[in-house]
Amino acid sequence: MGAAERRTRNSHTHEYAWTHFLVFTGTHFLANEYRVQAPGDEIASYPVCPSQPVGRPVDLTHLNTMLRRPLLTVSAQPRRFVGVLMSRFGTRDASTLVVAEHSESKGTLSPSTLCTITAAGQLQNPVTVLVAGGKGVNAVAQQAAQVPGVSKVLVAEHAAYEKGIAENLSQAVVATHKAGDYSHILAPSSMRSKNYVPRVAALLDSQPITDVIAIKDQATFVRPMYAGNAIATVTTSEPLKILTVRTTAFEKAPSTGGSAATEVAPAVAKPEAGLSAFLSESVSQSARPELSSARVVISGGRGLKTKEHFQMLEALADKLKGAVGASRAAVDEFHMPNELQVGQTGKVVAPDLYLAVGISGAIQHLSGMKDSKVIVAINKDKEAPIFQVADYGLVADLFQAVPELTDKV
């Protein structure tokens, strides 16, 4: 890019650069100096606060790479930017709020929360966990306080939060953020969080990033698009970064070893928003492990032909101590429960062993299971796309192969 073009971009590039400066440096805003380098220029250093001695340097050179266009030197008007810095961001500490998910019936912190705490740790800010729910939420908070890396646990106990009603729960998160001024809010990616997190984000006027699979730095994240067929690295200019975390992409944090302080969360004037009412629920009862965190998943598709034939898979799942999943075709055609659906619009799983039985392997299904460690496919059609992702493929009639496998395993 030539000098002339650089000059024409001067005015708006400054603005852009500063937004990103905040993003990239996080806690470094407490430093007393910043450095800016335009391509081909010397690194220019400026004190953030002119009356203070120069402290830890902040290097912005990598910003050029991130922006993919030259960052202009600010040497023309350094003071002006100092003013912007000090007034807007000068005193802000970066800190992360994790909104916990937990099992209400069992009173336990969910494994997905442990994965989210691991992701939060990668941001290298202090981590506060918010546990909101009805009765029994204190027991969950005690578990959250035991997780290493958590510095504080906030408890919001109210019947209005019990069923994850978005209108109510979002108020608890917004009030907590307003009191704590967090730089990041994280939640595990799930149907529950997809319900309330965007509501929180709109109330706080911040564009969130969903299904984060990797954290590059405080403002740069990796996420799948197009059913996982495109992996995008995105950077956000939002001062408040709201993320949901694809939990299969992060290891679970240990559940013991920490000792965080537990406090009552900031109060909400009227937790029951009165906009909607919970009437009833139908929760699937299964003694098998939960689908998203199971180490073995056996899934059936259209090839099973009827709902009754899923009993074959259940018998094998019981023997392997696995969970049973389903393709969308099975959910639609045999009225299998939707919470078993694996895929782009269902659950994303990444077990040690995924066994696909009678599943052709449509793009939408592969998106929910292709990060499994070992994939086995049993299908009578040797052209089925599932064989292209399977580590071990068996072309066979599933009605013979599955019972045989169950006997011999």
Place this chain on the structure above:
Amino acid sequence: HSTTTSTMRILVGVKRVIDYAVKVRVAADKKGVELNNVKHSMNPFCEIAVEEAVRLKEKKFATEIVAVSVGTKQAQETLRTALAMGVDRGIHVETALRADQELQPLAVAKMLAKLVDKEKAGLVILGKQSIDGDNAQTAPMLAALLGWPQATFAAGVEPVDENKALKVERETDTGSEVLKVNLPAVLSTDLRLNTPRYATIPNIMKAKKKPMELLSPEKLGVDVTPKTSVISVAEPGKRKAGIMVESVDELLDKLKNEAKYRGYD
């Protein structure tokens, strides 16, 4: 059926996306997926939203359905499809931004909120997610901006309390639940809600004569500057080629000896 003479206007959001059956390719510059010369169609969840709105009108719950699409000029094709399915009129908010990554849910929700006010809509139905960005954000954001209740991932919708509320069955992580949401409200559709109808040829012809209003983000007073920018897009990691086994015994042998499967607790 209802004998009330009051009007109930439903706003439906529809998005034009790359067809669900297309295997997308990352563009040569690695800044996005290739959009040119690729089959596009209405986002599958939006089709379900249109179908549900039309059914609610057929049940005399609603008196008018307005479909909105934000996007490039070609978004009008998607609106015509909605009109052919039974929507009464369309609003096209034209923008040159890429609909999969530059046009972002918060900006779309802000535009929809303006249109809800303008059209005095009492119910908004959107898809639960678009299959390009896979964000699943717009519906709850719109509900938040309007201060309305929301029922996302709807699998069943039934008007109750003399059409002053909806009973909605929602899909959840562990099964399903039933909520009652007071109107006005925002719904988002799950795949199980209904099976969208095909537009018939006469209806496609009729749709060509239905009104379509052209607007822009500027006219609506909404700043659509992207808040997140894509630095790069990559193909997902390829799995190493697998092998075909001849029998269940060979499969078990490979699992035990190659994949070191020992059974898990």
